[in-house]
Amino acid sequence: MSVPTSPSSIDNAEQCDIGFIGLGVMGKNLVLNLADNGYKVACFDLDQTKIDAILAQDEEERMVDKPRVVACRSYTELLANLKAPHTIILSVPAGKPVDHVCHHLIDAGVQADDIVVDTGNSLWTDSVAREKKYRGKFVFFSTAVSGGEVGARFGPSLMPSGDPYAWTRIESIWQAIAAKVDPETGKPIESYEPGKPVTEGEPCTTYIGPVGAGHYVKMVHNGIEYADMQLICEAYHIMRVGLKMTPAEIAATYREWNQGILNSYLIEISAEVLDQHDPESGAALVDVIMDKAGQKGTGLWTAVSALEVGSPAQTITQAVFARSLSSFKDERVMASQHLSGPAINMTQSDSKEDVIKQLHDALYCSKICAYAQGFQLMSIAAKEHGWTLDFAEIAKIWRAGCIIRAVFLQSITKAYENNEHLANLLLDPFFIEQINHYQANWRRAIASATIAGIPCPAMSSALSYYDSYRCAVLPANLLQGQRDFFGAHTFSRTDKPEGKKFHIEWNKPERPQVQIKK
Structure with a gap:
């Protein structure tokens, strides 16, 4: 896995590379991580104080003259500030809030080839259901994030899953912001200085598989x-x-x-x-x-x-x-x-x-x-x-x-x-x-x-x-005998092919064994 270079035209770009919704602890730090790696980010949150906080922190930490983070007052303004096709990252609580945001994005005019990435702590089956639900409206993609607030800021472990084509479009972003390790020793290569991300080593992200797998x-x-x-x-x-x-x-x-x-x-x-x-x-x-x-x-x-x-x-x-x-x-x-x-x-x-x-x-x-x-x-x-x-x-x-x-x-x-x-x-x-x-x-x-x-x-x-x-023989043999006694659940024999099932007729005095035909 190689680390990509950051976008070179960022200072001259009028529109943002990435849209980001949800500026809680994890969301704010992921945005600053993206900004450190050269991406211009358009942000939106229902809480204006969170928007103000990230703008202030960006102004304090950035090493370039122009803002790296653009504040938006609505979903429509967020989309208007993004390069097409849009890449929008969500960092909102799992469950109904994810669908709430998705519905607002649809109303704001999100397109079928736009990618919406859920980075919350969602149950994997919910991701599967959402991918089907929003198919044709936009590309729903999921990425699980681990590392807490410090990891989000300076390099998390990212577990993405979903449409393979969507992965080709966001892979370079994820590789840039992920934590890095020395490939020989496996030890982390760390930097906790704003504006100076780690660009060497193996990124701690890889495509996991179909939606939900991550x-x-x-x-x-x-x-x-x-x-x-x-x-x-x-x-x-x-x-x-x-x-x-x-x-x-x-x-x-x-x-x-x-x-x-x-x-x-x-x-x-x-x-x-x-x-x-x-x-x-x-x-x-x-x-x-x-x-x-x-x-x-x-x-x-x-x-x-x-x-x-x-x-x-x-x-x-x-x-x-x-x-x-x-x-x-x-x-x-x-x-x-x-x-x-x-x-x-x-x-x-x-x-x-x-x-x-x-x-x-x-x-x-x-x-x-x-x-x-x-x-x-x-x-x-x-x-x-x-x-x-x-x-x-x-x-x-x-x-x-x-x-x-x-x-x-x-x-x-x-x-x-x-x-x-x-x-x-x-x-x-x-x-x-x-x-x-x-x-x-x-x-x-x-x-x-x-x-x-x-x-x-x-x-x-x-x-x-x-x-x-490590035990070659467990007491499950007695357990199977018990199950057959009270429920006629049958058992396999050690001296017969496992596919053949047997039952003891426990209620009969002679207790004959019968083979169960399937």
């Missing part, structure tokens, strides 16, 4: 994000409760971990959070933050999709459940006064340093399983929906810009480059070696936490996933 991939990204965050929090909880470590001590541990195989944005910011003092009390901020986790739904969407397509993603799902359970604060406080647990002593048999090392390895192995579940889900969903997903490219575009960016993703990229038909990350030679090397401590960490009564649902589910996946 938002599906982003949905799974967020599911992995849920799992990764929960795993880090469980390690923190074990150190805080089981080892009586202070937030500052845990922050130092995370910074040490961030120098090795666990290097990631989430480990980095976790250390920052743990080191922060409360401006009011002076105590560690983490100790005054209420332990009730919020969620916007993408993790739930991932869990639901996994259930719908039959993909085992229990670590992602457990992370969603952990957030749900945290919301029962009053009940948990009451339960803590009545439900007993064991006396906590995690250093009875191992030293504090040993337990920390075990937690490091447990976090790493659990992380591998969470990513394996996410990629397995995408693989099953791709077959279900007729998509062709390039998992090496998907891993590449997650190496920078997005929330789960980590050095670890370079290894995932290599795994799928070596074998594009890899059934599961756990079957890649590198990850086989990694799990074999670190799993003993993984097991010790979970066993110690369990004995001490410290919950670690995501880590435990990751280990169960690994042990189940």
